[in-house]
Amino acid sequence: MDSRYLPNLSWTTIRDLEKTVGVVVLPIGAIEQHGAHLPTATDALLAERMTILALEKLPSEAKVWRLPVQSYGKSNEHLGFAGTISLRAETLMMVLHDIASSVAASGFKRLCFVNAHGGNSALLAMMAREIRIATGLMVFNTFTNAGAPDPVEIPELEAKFGIHANDWETSLVLHLEPELVDMTKAIGHYPNVPDGLIGLTSGAAVASWLTRDWSESGVFGDPTLATPERGAIRLEAATSALAKTLLEISLFGVPHE
Ligand SMILES: [Zn+2]
Numbered sequence: 001m002d003s004r005y006l007p008n009l010s011w012t013t014i015r016d017l018e019k020t021v022g023v024v025v026l027p028i029g030a031i032e033q034h035g036a037h038l039p040t041a042t043d044a045l046l047a048e049r050m051t052i053l054a055l056e057k058l059p060s061e062a063k064v065w066r067l068p069v070q071s072y073g074k075s076n077e078h079l080g081f082a083g084t085i086s087l088r089a090e091t092l093m094m095v096l097h098d099i100a101s102s103v104a105a106s107g108f109k110r111l112c113f114v115n116a117h118g119g120n121s122a123l124l125a126m127m128a129r130e131i132r133i134a135t136g137l138m139v140f141n142t143f144t145n146a147g148a149p150d151p152v153e154i155p156e157l158e159a160k161f162g163i164h165a166n167d168w169e170t171s172l173v174l175h176l177e178p179e180l181v182d183m184t185k186a187i188g189h190y191p192n193v194p195d196g197l198i199g200l201t202s203g204a205a206v207a208s209w210l211t212r213d214w215s216e217s218g219v220f221g222d223p224t225l226a227t228p229e230r231g232a233i234r235l236e237a238a239t240s241a242l243a244k245t246l247l248e249i250s251l252f253g254v255p256h257e
Helices: 011-016 042-056 089-105 118-135 156-161 167-176 228-251
Strands: 023-028 064-066 110-115 138-143
Touching: 023 042, 023 089, 023 228, 042 064, 042 110, 042 167, 042 228, 064 228, 089 110, 089 118, 110 118, 110 228, 118 138, 138 228, 167 228
Parallel strands: 023 064, 023 110, 110 138
Antiparallel strands: none
16 A cells, blocks of 8 residues: 555544654646647656655655645646646646645645646746745645756757657656557657747746747657657656655755744
């Protein structure tokens, strides 16, 4: 029995957990287009599976529990592609607020979002502080790789523009769920961003991009680089970094508290 999966426990067991230290983890992904070669569940799948694998790496005494994955995220940059199911920003804000309030009411002290979808990031950063103020929980925000660098060598263009349905995501799903990937449909595409001050993810100014303006296939990156082996190397690096981060969060306290 996976006792780190909070819904596996009874309410009395959860009530009686020692919670002075410890963190509840909410994996959050998206259901959205990921090119013709990857399932729309890619981000939800990666959020859940990478969280599970990270928790398996923790020492047995670590107090880290996970909630079911929040599969639906804010994916309106991909609207216009079939299968993209997006929550409005205000809906996701209310969902996060209600989950966090329930976590706080159950007596936990720390909550961490493990996010697999870039389109959720700005909202999660904002909500982390809103929830901190509203509930008293310490709230943390991390990505599925916990900020760890890509351990696999990639071309410059992939590093700059490989942000969606790219080599990284494709290799991870190829390793975890190969039957969900159709590599015969994988095609590379980099957005044609004019040289200048304006970028899509960084730059003097950042354009608020919509996928349909920049990529007919829905891909930003080169998924043809992906192999299950590259996925295995990346998964190991990312989940090790995530495990270390969650362990530190579980013990974290503001010095004056
Ligand atoms: Zn994705």
